[in-house]
Amino acid sequence: MRVIPTLLIDRDGRLVKSVRFGKRTYIGDPINAVRIFNTKRVDELVLMDIDAGAAGHEPDWDLIGDIAAEAFMPVGYGGGLTSVDRIARAVDCGVEKVILSSALAEGTALVEQAAARWGRQSVVACLPVRKSWLGKPQVRVRQGRDALPGTPAEIAARVTAAGAGEIIVYSIDRDGTWEGYDLELLRRISEATDAPVVACGGAGGVEDFRRAVTEGGCAAVAAGSFFIYQARGRGVLISYPAEDRLRRDFFERI
Amino acid sequence: MIAIIDYGAGNIRSVQNMLKALSLPARIVRDGAELEGAERIILPGVGHFDHGMAQLEARGLVPALNEMVTGRGVPLLGICLGAQLIARRSDEGQRPGLGWVAADVVAFDRARMGPELRVPHMGWAETWVAPGTALPPAFDAAFPEDARFYYVHSFHLACEDPDRAVLRAWHGYEFAAGVAQGNVLGMQFHPEKSHDFGKRVLRAFAAWTPEKVTT
Incomplete structure (x- = not known):
């Protein structure tokens, strides 16, 4: 079972948090966020450039490389990966997924x-x-603009x-x-x-993580706001549940 | 001072950053001449075995590494592909390895693995000290009971003498996650991607004084 913080960056390489893929709040410097998560035994990070896919702008390879190098855990990167060449470039930057x-x-x-x-x-695959x-x-996909044919399950x-x-x-409806x-x-x-x-x-709490596993059949949970804000409507405080709390409220009850 | 070998086989900056976070002085080394003066050596790397050996040779690093490791007994830690290059040979390629450890690199044996298991083996895995083997005592504290590390590999080391396989992990069967011979250590996992657990390994490496020298 994995608990994965999700970092969103915009076209200017800033760490942002969105609500329903719309309104954005500027959070700070993504490298700083990675350094904070480095001290918290996070087993994996997800990094997404939310402008790269839609605006068609090239992913910020230097920033991806810097984040991969800074992270003392595996990193998954998404955003603007629209060709084999771009995927190869991301892998060369040092991301694991x-x-x-x-x-x-x-x-x-x-x-x-x-x-292959x-x-x-x-x-x-990320399905918004x-x-x-x-x-x-x-x-x-494409920031919610293009609907794919079929049900999400299909x-x-x-x-x-x-x-x-x-x-x-x-x-998208629950984002933020x-x-x-x-x-x-x-x-x-x-x-x-x-x-x-x-x-x-x-996600609003550890209880939501537990239900995603027991009721939603999930193998892992990711969250953005939950790790970044102190609480709903309150200031920025990058945090991650302590291992004993995760174990008590989450791992031992699934 | 720890020399981190950069031979064009993957991103080595995470290793450098983790050493920096631990306040351990380190320097990137790209050819044989730059290796002079190194007190410890980390050989990282990802990718194909033959590519790795060819890159080491092209940079004049093979004789320099041999002199440091077998001549002067400088402690060396190989990580991932770096751990495989210290072996004699690999199923993945034709070139001979550095040959400091009596081990070969073999492909995961699918016949011994459940159909649900994938190769490459990728992800976190519990990793333990094999009972009765000679993991250098400096590393005892680096492998507590709950130790887990991040792996990405399709091949693994197979030691002639099982006692050399001091660390073990499981992926369909128990495999050698770490090997030790004299002043040379190889670890299949990525300490630099294994947060606290990885830090303990690198800290132990920086404090390790080998008792014997690999010849």
């Missing part, structure tokens, strides 16, 4: 190519999910078959809200794939 999302708008070919070259373990006005969940099965070794389910993960969505997706599913978007 590559996260593909916008590329899924073109189908699953890139997932296949990446898995770097192994499934290195390839993560938003409910339509009819309440139907849809996978929407898409999860498809990317798994193509070679994704892990699937991050990122709820502290309302808890969308457990129903997680459950449907985890039943549709053999790959480990990582819950992301909405």
Whole structure:
């Protein structure tokens, strides 16, 4: 079981936090955040450039390399990875996993190519999910603009078959809200794939982590706001639950 | 001063940063001449075995490393590919290795592994000291009962003398996660990506005085 802080960076290389993929709050310097997590026994970090995919701008390779070098734990990177060349560049920067999302708008070919070259373990598909006005969940990539055909469960099965070794389910509706993960969505997706599913978007506490595992069938949980703010509506304090608290409230109850 | 060998086989900056965080003086070394004066050596690296050996040779590092390690008994820690290069040979390539440890590098044996297990072996794994083997005492505290480390590899070391495989981990079967012979140590995992646990290993390495020299 893994608990993964998720760091979002913007086109200027700043650490930001979003709410429902919209309003952003500037948090600070991502390198500083990594240094803080370095002192907290974090087993893995996720780094996403939320502007690289949509604006089509080239990922900030220097920054990715700096973050990978600074992190004393494995790092997964996503954002703007739309070709094999760009994935190769990210791997050369020293990240252990590559996260593909916008590329899924073109189908699953890139997932296949990446898995063939770097192994499934290195390839993560991130499915951003938003409910339509009819309440139907849809996978929407490119900052929520493009809906992929099929249900989230079907898409999860498809990317798994193509070679994704892990699937991050990122709820756009819950992003930055502290309302808890969308457990129903997680459950449907985890039943549709053999790959480990990582819950992301909405965590407000350790209890939410536990429910993502016991009710959502997830293998790992990721969170942004929860690690970055002291509490909902309060100031920035990059934190991570102490190991004894994680064990008591989370690991021992699943 | 710890010399970190940069031979074009992967990003070595995490190793450098972790040593810096531990306030351990280190220097990047890119050729044989720069190695002079090193008190300890870290040989990191990821990638293909033959590529690694070719890069070491191209930089004139092989004779210099041999002189330091087998001639002068300078302690050396190989990490990941660096741990494999200290062996005699590898299933992955044709070139001979540095040959400081009586071990060969073999591919994960899928026949001994459950179908659910993947190669490369990638992720965190519990890692323990093999009972009755001679892990240098300086490293005792670096491997507590809950020790876990981050791995990315498709090949692993296989020692002629099982007592040389001082650290073990499991991926379908128990494999050599660490090997020790004289002043040479190899670790298959990445201490620089294993936060606190990795720091303890690097700190122990910096304090280690080998009793015997590899010949």
